[in-house]
């Protein structure tokens with residue numbers, strides 16, 4: 001499995017590099033651009049993803065900024081996979097925190113406009129990009145933490161589930177879950193497997209069959225997320241947690257991960 005994940009995650013992206021520089025259809029959002037200290041660098045080349053690498057800690061923060069709701073369009077997914085691949089190849093990078101620049105939304109999931117009225121070729125390319133995003137995150141050799149600072153339905157939840165650890169803002173208005181059934185869609189088996197691996201069989205059955213969206217407290221109770229913290233502490237807690245994980249000697253935290261080490 002590990003070999004499959006790693007090899008699948010490495011297939012060429014160069015043909016899609018041309019998509020970089022395509023601007024958001026919605027545009028216009030003012031994202032905060034933190035001032036970087038000398039040991040920090042912006043590794044970002046993309047308009048929809050901000051990557052900030054701290055060389056002193058080996059931690060990168062990957063911030064999604066695809067307004068209005070961080071929907072996972074083909075352009076966005078391509079940029080995401082390229083950004084993650086670059087970090088994977090950066091020997092100094094050991095951990096990635098995934099978060100959102102948008103207020104109240106982590107990610108609204110797959111961009112529904114990519115699935116409506118498009119050619120079979122476009123749908124195929126889009127679907128490949130969704131799978132690639134999942135393969136890259138789920139099979140990453142870095143520690144990955146989702147700092148969930150807003151709602152995260154469907155594909156947004158999949159993204160969070162593909163990380164090693166999930167920290168969510170304890171705002172009861174935010175929800176997370178694989179709600180595809182409610183949309184008349186059957187979640188693919190790898191969505192299901194990712195959920196089962198996180199919450200167990202029974203909770204996953206209920207969750208998928210009913211298309212449940214969980215409030216932040218319910219998500220914690222179900223095991224969909226690992227920790228709730230006040231909204232303004234999500235990112236700092238993710239950094240502290242990452243530091244703990246990276247303190248595990250050698251590659252042991254990665255090596256102990258059943259999904260990476262099972263083959």
Ligand SMILES: CCC/C=C/C(=O)SCCNC(=O)CCNC(=O)[C@H](O)C(C)(C)COP(=O)([O-])OP(=O)([O-])OC[C@H]1O[C@@H](n2cnc3c(N)ncnc32)[C@H](O)[C@@H]1OP(=O)([O-])[O-]
Nearest residue numbers: 068069071108109110111112113151153154155156180185
């Ligand atoms: C096949 C395999 C499985 C499928 C997996 C999936 O992920 S399927 C996907 C399953 N995803 C869902 O079921 C999520 C559905 N979305 C929601 O539940 C809510 O939008 C929200 C909670 C994310 C944000 O609530 P809020 O009150 O803060 O914001 P708002 O609601 O006012 O929306 C603002 C604008 O964003 C637009 N837009 C929204 N989502 C999408 C999208 N996915 N894509 C594109 N666009 C989207 C929305 O139309 C509107 O556009 P407008 O009119 O301004 O041009």
